[in-house]
Amino acid sequence: MKVMQLLPELNSGGVERGTLEIAQALCQAGHQSVVVSNGGRLVAQLTAEGSQHIELPIHKKALSSLWQIKPLRQCILAEQPDIIHVRSRVPAWLTHFALKGLTAAQRPHLVSTVHGFYSINRYSAIMTRAEKVIAVSDSVVDYIQHNYPNCPTEDIVRIYRGIDPSAFPFAYRPTEAWLQQVYQAFPALQNKFLICLPGRITRLKGHETLIQLVQNLAQHYPQLHAVIVGGAVAKKQAYLDELKQRVAQQGLHDKITFVGHRSDIREWLALSDVVLSLSTQAETFGRTALEALSVGTPVIGWQRGGVAEILSQCYPAGLVAIDDLAALQTCLEQHIEQPAVMHPVDQFSLASMCHETLSLYQALVKP
Structure with missing residues (x-):
């Protein structure tokens, strides 16, 4: 053929x-x-x-x-x-x-x-x-x-x-050398409960929601730290600057770290304690959410599109009603106070x- x-x-x-x-x-x-x-x-x-x-x-x-x-x-x-x-x-x-x-x-x-x-x-x-x-x-x-x-x-x-489960193996852990390099570049990430928002910098990915979420929870959970993994193309640079300015205005510069475009997404997903999927529009599939679940990191996301299909089959505890910030906050609090028990993903x-x-x-x- x-x-x-x-x-x-x-x-x-x-x-x-x-x-x-x-x-x-x-x-x-x-x-x-x-x-x-x-x-x-x-x-x-x-x-x-x-x-x-x-x-x-x-x-x-x-x-x-x-x-x-x-x-x-x-x-x-x-x-x-x-x-x-x-x-x-x-x-x-x-x-x-x-x-x-x-x-x-x-x-x-x-x-x-x-x-x-x-x-x-x-x-x-x-x-x-x-x-x-x-x-x-x-x-x-x-x-x-x-x-x-x-x-x-x-x-x-x-x-x-x-996805290939061997490329995103369950319970994967980054190497010591990688961790050392990351903590050297971003010392604020050490010994923190890391929540990760992966994806390119665009208004569709829900960065404003993440900033609001961190602002609401920062006082109660001093160990909480957000990592934004993804870069901005030239025409989105102004939006990235706007986000950074907003973070600074809210006094959250020590709570939210922008790490830019990365080719080591598996390591970042595995390092994180929770991965978020907050896109303002439905995604057709939601590959990054699946990759996170595959390495054993819980995913919390809006109940829409392909991400909802993945979560409903692999991790229903991470499903949150669309744009319900209070429910999102409650779900994240539960994950901070009681770390989730994850199981290998054999679907998709x-x-x-x-x-x-x-x-x-x-x-x-x-x-």
Whole structure:
């Protein structure tokens, strides 16, 4: 079986990671894997793991991208994949027009993955016009059914994203060298009850709620300290400055630490006593919450989106009614006063995600 996955670029992010994971699973199972994108720093890993990469500029939301229809059609004809799997809207539209020029015999099966709660319009509808539409959570299934009723229910396949438990092993502890380095860089973190808010700096991640939470609890729990793990891109720098200013104004500079963008997220999740998920909008899956639970750190989060699905199955004690700050505060107080007993997570595995995806491909290819 030959599978061609299309996405804008291969730099970083959940879509990119999922593409590499499926590509590796295909190669390990003896299939052929081709990925088409504008390239990026993950290409080296992709090819090292056995896939072929074809570079095409299919990443721009611009009319100039229409020039890529013919090269993409030629690429499809040359490679003759059994399956094309589109993972983003621009590549999906380009594939739609590229396939129009092919005969029925030349046309591969078409699969899409809806990774996000896209804006509801004709442009986004292309993601629901494949033979099989993968939804990464039940929340995404509901989103498709509610907003795109023309997508037949039987064509929607819920396949949860997954993580590799060996990459986030239960009861994982950072090395002494790592701890020493961190405590040297951030001495305020030592001997504290650490609550962690991971994720990029953006108004959607709930940083204001975290600041309010720390302000409410600081006096009663002097050992409480919040860590914000995530950086700000250039256009979000003003918001980061605003947050830091607010922390200073509230006199919380010794209670909240910004550690910036980090590549050692596993260590930070394991070091923390509680991880928070406070996004102001529903997340389609909530991978970081799952990674925290996998290493044995309790997660407290709003009861919405993919995070709620993960918590309801793996750690219901962490579910809090949406935007109920008092309930959030009570839940955190309980965790400070009585540390949670955690158990290994055996749901949402990478192996299951890969198996279900490859099984879907094979079901389509079977005559």
